Every structure is written in structure tokens, then in C-alpha cells.
Amino acid sequence: MAAKPMTGQAFFVLTALADGPRHGYGIVGEVADLSQGRVKLKIGSLYGVLERLAAERLIEPDRDEAHDGRLRRYYRLTQDGRRALAEEAELRAATARVVRARLRLTGTQAAG
Amino acid sequence: MSSDLERRYRRVLRLLPGWYRQQWEQDMVAAFLDSWLTGDPEVDEAIIEFCKPGWAEVASVAGLAVRLHLGGPGTPRRYAWGHATRRAVLVVVLMHAVLAVDVLVFLVRSRRLIGWLPPSPASLVIAPGGVWVRMFYLVCIAWIAIFVTLALGHYRTARVLAALAIVPGLVALLQAQRTGFLPAPFGPWAFWVLIDLAPVLAMTTFRRDAPPAAPRRWLLALPAGYLVVYGPLLALQATGNSAWLPDFSGLCCILVSLACLAHAPRAWSRQTAATGLWSLTLALLAAVAGAYRIASLTGYLNDPHLITVSLAELLIVLAAVALVAPDAARAQTATPAPPPYSRAMAA
Numbered sequence: 358m359a360a361k362p363m364t365g366q367a368f369f370v371l372t373a374l375a376d377g378p379r380h381g382y383g384i385v386g387e388v389a390d391l392s393q394g395r396v397k398l399k400i401g402s403l404y405g406v407l408e409r410l411a412a413e414r415l416i417e418p419d420r421d422e423a424h425d426g427r428l429r430r431y432y433r434l435t436q437d438g439r440r441a442l443a444e445e446a447e448l449r450a451a452t453a454r455v456v457r458a459r460l461r462l463t464g465t466q467a468a469g
Numbered sequence: 470m471s472s473d474l475e476r477r478y479r480r481v482l483r484l485l486p487g488w489y490r491q492q493w494e495q496d497m498v499a500a501f502l503d504s505w506l507t508g509d510p511e512v513d514e515a516i517i518e519f520c521k522p523g524w525a526e527v528a529s530v531a532g533l534a535v536r537l538h539l540g541g542p543g544t545p546r547r548y549a550w551g552h553a554t555r556r557a558v559l560v561v562v563l564m565h566a567v568l569a570v571d572v573l574v575f576l577v578r579s580r581r582l583i584g585w586l587p588p589s590p591a592s593l594v595i596a597p598g599g600v601w602v603r604m605f606y607l608v609c610i611a612w613i614a615i616f617v618t619l620a621l622g623h624y625r626t627a628r629v630l631a632a633l634a635i636v637p638g639l640v641a642l643l644q645a646q647r648t649g650f651l652p653a654p655f656g657p658w659a660f661w662v663l664i665d666l667a668p669v670l671a672m673t674t675f676r677r678d679a680p681p682a683a684p685r686r687w688l689l690a691l692p693a694g695y696l697v698v699y700g701p702l703l704a705l706q707a708t709g710n711s712a713w714l715p716d717f718s719g720l721c722c723i724l725v726s727l728a729c730l731a732h733a734p735r736a737w738s739r740q741t742a743a744t745g746l747w748s749l750t751l752a753l754l755a756a757v758a759g760a761y762r763i764a765s766l767t768g769y770l771n772d773p774h775l776i777t778v779s780l781a782e783l784l785i786v787l788a789a790v791a792l793v794a795p796d797a798a799r800a801q802t803a804t805p806a807p808p809p810y811s812r813a814m815a816a
Contacts, residue, residue, distance in 0.1 A: 381500030400501045401529030404493050405536065425506070427499040 378419035553749035566616035569609035620687035659764030729789035736796035745800025755790035
């Protein structure tokens with residue numbers, strides 16, 4: 358059975374967790390940086406993605422830390438999450454290679 | 470102590486279902502406040518007092534709430550329906566297997582393959598030979614194999630076998646329709662659509678990640694089901710009360726009603742997620758049995774007595790399913806099994 362395609366938001370969230378655990382707002386900031394400001398996750402959207410990734414066992418909680426009287430929950434990638442992210446990155450890289458090759462063929466490379 | 474901003478955001482979060490808030494609300498509130506607060510006490514005081522969640526933030530929570538309430542992936546509603554559908558499919562396939570066992574027992578009796586078994590009544594024995602008769606026995610064996618493979622978790626094999634097993638029935642129906650051998654077509658077509666085709670289509674819910682059924686319990690249900698269904702029927706035949714024998718759609722209504730009655734005390738007293746899933750399964754089966762009963766009524770249009778009996782069966786199944794309906798409705802919003810992160814945090 359073919360795996361479900363990963364959404365762009367899920368891809369960015371998993372990438373944000375690739376180098377270590379992060380809490381909710383930390384993920385929002387990292388996703389904004391990774392996408393060069395193109396993806397600005399609202400909290401409702403972020404937790405929709407986190408809930409789905411947790412249900413698919415691609416992420417799990419790492420620890421809770423107190424900060425200004427509030428508990429911040431940190432999330433980390435699971436082994437399955439790491440594998441899924443690597444596969445998705447490979448797929449996207451392969452697609453990008455095809456796109457570049459076709460653009461070269463038609464002589465429509467991006468300027469700069 | 471919660472701040473004004475926090476209270477305003479929590480008010481927005483009330484759009485989300487209770488089971489979801491229980492899991493995620495604290496974390497969402499913490500992330501939301503992190504996104505507003507600057508660390509400067511004076512500025513933060515003003516933010517807390519005067520700011521409120523923006524429209525984009527409210528829209529993101531509302532979008533999430535719609536998805537969760539409609540039963541998106543990972544939600545209790547989706548989980549409950551998926552679970553109940555798989556159980557209902559297993560029950561319908563079990564029914565097919567029980568019918569198949571009866572046909573094979575009948576064959577053994579009529580051919581006197583086991584000496585001590587009494588022979589079948591001569592009037593009911595199917596004449597041997599012919600492609601259709603051999604195909605009929607083959608399909609019976611296939612349904613037993615489908616049930617066993619499904620119960621053992623070999624979903625793909627079960628799906629392929631089931632897709633093949635319903636084809637002869639369709640061909641026979643089309644042939645009968647074409648040659649005019651089907652005076653009341655609604656009943657046979659309803660059987661094929663509801664009892665053959667629908668479970669095969671619903672087998673797509675048996676994905677690799679679906680929670681496995683308890684194989685031993687389901688496999689034991691086959692001989693038990695045969696005894697429960699055919700014990701009373703054979704007793705009626707043996708005592709000369711064959712007139713009380715229901716037709717197949719009536720039998721389905723009676724069996725579902727009895728199952729509802731047997732389950733109702735547990736559903737009312739315990740009201741757990743497990744009873745709720747069984748209640749939902751029985752509601753699904755009652756819908757199938759009821760639809761089949763209504764469709765097969767067309768075969769009795771000239772017999773007011775049988776119409777009355779059929780309507781009574783329909784009323785009985787409706788009354789029986791009403792007993793478990795509240796528990797079935799509750800199952801759709803009950804908290805599902807804790808997600809993996811709960812166990813990780815507890816460890």
C-alpha cells in the first residue's frame with residue numbers, strides 16, 4: 358500500500374525537529390526560519406499537525422520544562438519520523454532534480 | 470493564575486472537542502502565550518490586558534475544530550467508525566461462513582460421506598454435477614477461507630478471495646434477470662449488494678495498521694455461530710414446525726435483535742469505549758438487516774400474512790437497536806486509546 362503523501366507543513370515541522378527536540382513555539386519559529394518566512398504556522402494549525410504526527414508515531418514528547426510559570430512540552434522525532442523525513446527529503450530532492458533538468462531542456466532557468 | 474489573554478484564548482479553544490482539549494490545551498496555551506509575550510514586564514502586562522487572539526489564530530483553531538468534529542484521521546469518531554465497520558464486516562463474513570458450513574454439512578449428509586450423520590431430506594438434495602453447482606460449493610469453501618484469513622489478519626488475501634467470491638453470484642443474478650428467472654428481483658439484488666458487495670468494499674478499512682481482531686475468539690465464533698443459527702432451525706424442522714422458519718432477511722433481523730438484547734445490559738451499565746464500539750457495530754448490522762428486510766418485502770406483495778411478519782421483524786430490530794443507540798452515539802465522542810505520546814510521558 359502506498360504511503361500517504363506528506364504535507365508541506367508536516368515536512369517543515371519534522372525538519373524543525375531533525376536537529377533536536379523543540380517546544381511548540383520553538384517549532385513555529387524554526388519553521389518560519391527554514392521556509393524563509395513563507396510558512397508562518399498559527400498555533401491551531403501547528404497542533405493539528407503535531408496531533409497527526411503523534412498519531413502516526415512520527416514524533417513523541419521529549420520532556421516538560423517550566424518557563425515563566427508555564428509548562429513547555431518538547432517534542433522529538435521518533436525513529437519512524439526520522440525515516441519518513443529522510444524518505445520525503447529524498448523524494449523532494451529527486452523531484453527538484455527532474456524539474457531542473459526539464460527547465461534546462463526548455464531553456465527556462467531562473468535568472469540569478 | 471491565568472491572565473486575561475490566556476482566558477480569551479481558552480475561550481477560543483472551547484471550539485475544540487473535549488477529548489482533544491484534554492490532551493493538547495495546556496500545550497497550546499503555553500505556545501500561544503510564548504508567541505505573544507516579549508519578556509519585558511511592562512510590555513507584557515499591556516499585552517495580557519488588552520490583546521486578544523487575532524482572526525487568523527481563531528480561524529486556525531476553528532479549522533482544526535471542524536476537522537476534529539467531522540472525524541478526520543486520528544479522531545475518536547473516525548476510530549470508532551473504522552473499528553465498528555471492521556467488526557461488522559467480520560460478522561457478515563462470519564454469517565457467510567456459517568451458511569457455507571451448513572451447505573457443506575448438507576452435502577456430507579446427502580452424499581452419506583459420514584455414515585453416522587442422518588441423510589438430508591431427499592426433496593432438498595441438490596442434483597450433483599454441472600458447473601454452477603461446483604461453483605456454488607467452491608464459493609462456499611471460499612467464504613470459510615475468507616473468514617479464517619480475515620480473522621487471522623491476512624487482510625490482502627481475504628480481500629482478493631472475497632472480490633473473486635462475489636463474482637459468481639453477480640453472474641448468476643444477471644443471467645437470471647436476463648432469462649426472466651427472477652420474478653421478485655429486489656430481494657436477491659439486495660442480498661448481493663448488502664451482504665456480498667458492501668462487506669467486500671468495506672474490507673478496505675482492514676489496513677495494515679488496523680488494530681488486529683482477537684483471532685481465537687473469532688475462529689471459535691464459527692462453530693458457535695453454526696450451532697446458534699442452525700440448532701434452533703433444525704429443531705424447528707425436526708419438530709414439524711417448519712412454518713416458523715424465517716426467511717434469510719428475517720433471520721438476519723432476529724439475530725441482530727437478539728445480539729442487541731444480549732448487549733444492552735452491558736451497554737447501559739458499563740458505558741465504556743468497548744461497549745460503545747460493539748453498540749455501534751450492532752447499529753451498523755441493524756441498518757444492513759433492516760435495509761435487506763425492506764428490499765426483500767417486494768417478494769411477498771401478494772401475501773399479507775408474510776408482509777405482516779416481515780414488518781414485525783422490522784419493528785423488532787428497530788426496537789432492539791434503540792436500546793443500544795445511545796451507547797453507539799456516545800462511542801463516537803468517547804476518548805480513544807491514549808496516543809503514543811501519553812505512554813512516552815508516563816514512562
